[in-house]
Amino acid sequence: MSRNLIKMTETIFSILGSEVLEIHKNFIAQVERRILIDDSYKEKCCDFLSNASIVGISYKDRPTIIFVKYSDEIYVGVQEDYAKEFETFGYTLESDLAINVGCHILSLSEKIYKICVESKEIVDKCLGIELEGEQKYVDFEADDIISLITQLAVFKIENNLLDIDCESEDDLLRISLLLYVKQRERESIIGKELIEDFLLKSYVRNICGNIWNFIVYPDSAIKYLNLYQCIEYLFIPNRAQEFKTKYNMSLKDALVLNMNEAIKKDERGNSLCVVRLAGEVAIHNMYSVFFEPKEGSNELEQVNNWIYDTRCSIAHFRYGQNKNNGMIISEDKLIAMLELLGAIYDKMPNDMKDICSGKIII
Numbered sequence: 001m002s003r004n005l006i007k008m009t010e011t012i013f014s015i016l017g018s019e020v021l022e023i024h025k026n027f028i029a030q031v032e033r034r035i036l037i038d039d040s041y042k043e044k045c046c047d048f049l050s051n052a053s054i055v056g057i058s059y060k061d062r063p064t065i066i067f068v069k070y071s072d073e074i075y076v077g078v079q080e081d082y083a084k085e086f087e088t089f090g091y092t093l094e095s096d097l098a099i100n101v102g103c104h105i106l107s108l109s110e111k112i113y114k115i116c117v118e119s120k121e122i123v124d125k126c127l128g129i130e131l132e133g134e135q136k137y138v139d140f141e142a143d144d145i146i147s148l149i150t151q152l153a154v155f156k157i158e159n160n161l162l163d164i165d166c167e168s169e170d171d172l173l174r175i176s177l178l179l180y181v182k183q184r185e186r187e188s189i190i191g192k193e194l195i196e197d198f199l200l201k202s203y204v205r206n207i208c209g210n211i212w213n214f215i216v217y218p219d220s221a222i223k224y225l226n227l228y229q230c231i232e233y234l235f236i237p238n239r240a241q242e243f244k245t246k247y248n249m250s251l252k253d254a255l256v257l258n259m260n261e262a263i264k265k266d267e268r269g270n271s272l273c274v275v276r277l278a279g280e281v282a283i284h285n286m287y288s289v290f291f292e293p294k295e296g297s298n299e300l301e302q303v304n305n306w307i308y309d310t311r312c313s314i315a316h317f318r319y320g321q322n323k324n325n326g327m328i329i330s331e332d333k334l335i336a337m338l339e340l341l342g343a344i345y346d347k348m349p350n351d352m353k354d355i356c357s358g359k360i361i362i
Helices: 005-018 022-027 042-051 080-087 097-109 119-127 142-146 169-183 192-199 202-216 220-232 235-247 251-255 260-265 267-276 280-290 299-315 331-347 350-356
Strands: 033-036 053-057 065-070 073-079 138-141 152-156
Touching: 005 033, 005 042, 005 097, 005 119, 022 119, 033 142, 042 097, 053 097, 053 169, 065 097, 065 169, 073 080, 073 097, 073 169, 080 152, 080 169, 097 142, 097 152, 119 142, 138 142, 169 192, 169 202, 192 202, 192 331, 202 220, 202 350, 220 267, 220 299, 220 331, 235 251, 235 267, 235 350, 251 350, 267 299, 267 331, 280 299, 280 331
Parallel strands: 033 138
Antiparallel strands: 053 065, 065 073, 073 152
16 A cells, blocks of 8 residues: 555545535635644654555444554554543553554545534634745644544554454444443443443454444334344354354355355244354243243244244235334343343354354355
8 A cells, every 4th residue: 555645635635625615615725735744753654654554434423433554553543532431441542643643644534534623614724724925835733634623542452352353344333333332321222231242242243233223223123123133144154054064064165055045935944043052041031031931831942933923023014915013122122132142142153253253254
């Protein structure tokens, strides 16, 4: 990867210009601009800007996160408001100014940013400044530009306790969602502690979108459906695991088999196989929430039937094409589903965890 500060500077000021409202655009000065970096760390910072690789995203409703790799080191930039939450996982702040300034400039030039000032302030502090005297450029200190965007707290990843993958966009969502949940009050999120514990694990990367939907959608039926989809996601990995064992083949070879049609023909059976992964204790605990205990009951089958039938009642047009839009799932049942999911994902074989963490691609 190779970039240069001049080209990045053009991109940055173009981005800032795009944030200016039409009523203020007439006040933008038509001048050349430069970003100055302090001589004490300029060489390293410019090398960082030229050679670092970055993966990041600015979420509208969740904290901005960036992952940066530079010279065999990994850094995570966390929106400053959430820095304390991130520190609780054992990560330490990076003090090197070259890295800190570089992460901010790089995240802005790559359009991973949130502008934190109003249109007029962008003009007054930056784009509206004219040349003075014999100046050829309007010069800005790096901090002048950084002050216009969301501030990031930069952490160096040494003991990677969260198993962060610096090249994974799915992990951006996981870490952003984890910090979002961690900062919220217990009353505002159903099963907050369960979700937080769930998100600590790298093998839930690919289902984090469902967890976000569970949190934000007020409709309990839609919440439930997103939890069921976390079970459904495991149909193919679980089937591949079975093929691997039965036919002594590699998991990758098993994954390329066309299993979609077979899975669709017996979704209830596939759900049963996945739910079984949770183990007897977790299944019994869920059974106790949903049913009156009865000696000799097949708890696994009854739990799975409730899970699958409820999914069908919510998601399918059935019996004369009538859709059931009025189903309400109680909070205790949603929490029971979260507990079951946690057990399933914790106890599934390591090969399946590798699929779910993105180490093996479906």
